[in-house]
Amino acid sequence: MENNGRRKFLGLCLGGLAAGATAAVAYPVYRYLAPRGADATAGTVTIPEKELPPGEAKFLEFAGSAAVVVRTKNGDLIALSAVCTHLGCIVQWEKDKQGFVCPCHAGYYTANGDVISGPPPRPLKKLPVRIADGVITVG
Ligand code: FES
Known part of the structure; x- marks a missing residue:
């Protein structure tokens, strides 16, 4: 018992x-x-232009998800989702190579978000970006 x-x-x-x-x-x-950002609201994110010199990238949150703005060495401005199109890891900026690497499975992307190598099936998603009066606006 x-x-x-x-x-x-x-x-x-x-x-x-x-x-x-x-x-x-x-x-x-x-x-x-x-899924990231499923309940996020759209909007805009601004950063001062002086925070993004040529050759640099700045990560931020846009619409509830990781995003990145790149100022290429020739001055072009590119905004991308920072979410890898393979399995959703956050990519990292490699300044010396002027591109992105995904730390999860070694996917490589150009600064423009195009796939160079590795398992990502698609480019990084492009986001609208503009610059006016010294302010960069994403969204
Ligand atoms: S999640 Fe980025 S390469 Fe697999």
Whole structure:
């Protein structure tokens, strides 16, 4: 009789631990895989032009998702989604190569967002960008 009580208690404890462990693993996986910016509102983001010299990139959040603005060495301005088109990792700017690398599976993109190599199936999504009176506006 007493053994049954202990077994039942032990079973409840193990069940609780298993549920907690499952939640601890499942939530980060869900956050990683969930579509980004699904509930985001559109708008614009501005940055002072002086914060983006030629050859540099500036990452920002646009419409609830990671984005990046590039000022190429010849002065062109490009705004892109920073979300890799393979599995959604955030790309990184490689100033020396003037392009983007995805840290997850080594996808490479040009500064214009075109795929150079690796698994990404499509270019990075282009975003509207303009410059006026020393202010860069994305969106
Ligand atoms: S998620 Fe970017 S290359 Fe796989």
